[in-house]
Amino acid sequence: MLRFLLRRSVSTVLVLLVLSAVVFTLFYATPGDPAILACGKGCDGDRLAVVRHKLGTDLPLWDQYWHFLRGLVAGRDYDAGADTTHCAAPCFGYSFQYDQPVLGMITARLPVDVSLTLGAMVIWMVVGVGTGLLSALRRGGATERLLTGLTLAGMSTPVFLIGLLLMMAFCSWLGWLPFPQYTPIADDPARWAANLVLPWLSLALISAAAYARMTRSSMLETLAEDHIRTGRAYGLPERRIVAGHALRGALTPVITLLAIDVGGMLGGATLTETVFGFDGLGRLLVNAVNHIDLPVVVGVTLFAAFFIVIANAVADVLYAVADPRVALA
């Protein structure tokens, strides 16, 4: 197990390095000059050279990457004579358009995505796994057909559609809920929750459908395994077979998927944020793209990728804990 953990950590660090190199090259090796964009219109010769030097884009690409990596660990100074900008470690870059370190911009918006993700997660786990188990155990009946149909429809609906329709129904026509507007939990927990109900629902519904599908197939496969048959042969009651023996095996892949999905959503639930007008990581990225604010684009992309890679590693470890055969493989 220890060897497995060690191996997994090393490969995670490697993947992160490769990833950051790819992202960095992708965005900084492109034809556009970030200095012109950072400097604004009507920026010419001398001033442009100063900006370029400050951003470090006058250096060769590998040198820039090295500065970037060092900035992550040790912080970084954007040096331009008297006008020096300091970016404390870990420095994900500095947005000269907003005159702020990128990391600060990210952490300021993180609570939005954390709120969105965690609340939605609770809903989709309860609804999704419940539906999946129910349709696996009621196989062949009308219940199963209904649930399968609903699941398929749920998976086919883009999240922003659900969000829009929910908002039309509950805020505009029925008037039961206020139009969502993000309120920090520290300000007013009740309003925080009331404003998040619809985003949670829309984010959770599609995931619930996918989890239902996965739970169902996973449960069916587990129920077909030898140890379950043995249990039946011994005459164990069905309830004990399901709760005591099948559930663990059936839910293992669901837990791993959960880790990955949560990792992905924490990096920005862009569509949901956009529908409801929340200012989270996803909106930060979209705005940065529209204003071609490259340091922010790189920072958010890397941040999101970090979440995913870490989540993958966590998922693998969880899986290995639940199923020790994996660690030996």
Add this chain to the structure above:
Amino acid sequence: MSETATVLDTATAAGAAEPRRRGRVWQRLRRNRAAMAALAVVALLVLFALAAPLLSALEGQDPTTFHSDLVDSATGGVPTGSFGGVSADHWLGVEPGNGRDVFARLAHGARVSLGVAVGATLVQVALGTLVGLAAGLGNRLADTVLSRAMDLVIAFPELVFAIALMAIVPEGFPRPVLLMLVIGVLGWGAPARVVRAQVLSLRGLDYVAAARLGGSGRWRVARREILPGLAAPVITFALLRLPVNVASEAGLSFLGVGVRPPSSSWGQMLSTATTWYETDPTYVLLPAGLLFVTVLAFTVLGDGLRTALDPRAASRLRAGTRRGNAAPRRAASAARPGAGVPAAAADAATPPRTED
């Protein structure tokens, strides 16, 4: 034992070797009422997209002309008349704000939405098949490197990368083509994994060994023996991936980084609809409904085809297996010969959610 049989079944189902099999698959598909209904819907949608210029000419409208006389400037541009300004001239009303014809925009938008999705799917499948073949037939080092690359690509936050990539491409580049490429290039990981798994299991089969013993070189074996066996899983994958790509395009355009006016796509129409849903719900519901029906129809059709190609695995599970989807490592290990390839293929093909 039964697993090998299943592999053979899928492997040869759409292969050129046995035309009779193909007939059987079609017969099974025809008995599936949901899939046939989906097929009809898909055919209608494709027709709608292809005939867009014809249909809008029939209506006497085009998708870009402003009709400021049909919107009420006092309310900020809400169309006059009921249901978003439906009339004999404008069958589905006009766009709030500047009064462009909704029917014509929906029809032309269908071309973009479906066209981008089909193109992106082709790019994904082509890249995936190439990489999967190389990994499955190459030496150990090539396989390891390519497999890790697949893991990496699959793990990428696709939407985030797609948004970011839209930033660095010059303004003048045609947006639909760009969307197609971005969605395509970011999505080759899953098909590559499916193809690799299938190649590995085919490689171990007797008829491939026989061809090799018969003196066929590596390339000949790849082309004559392996490639036909890939058809069934790849087609199934493509069909299930298509609706995901439709949703991806819609999502990107909805976010404002995809198709931009005056061009239209369903996602682009929805992105402008967000400010109007209180005063002009028709304008939201039309593209939303089309999008939903399209994604659902393709998914049901893909599901049906998967079942028709491999009824045994399907009746056992009807979707996926406990390996696969969960984490890259597992799917890769499930990809070893005899590990139940159709299941792995089915799983990788299960539409991932587009958020987030």
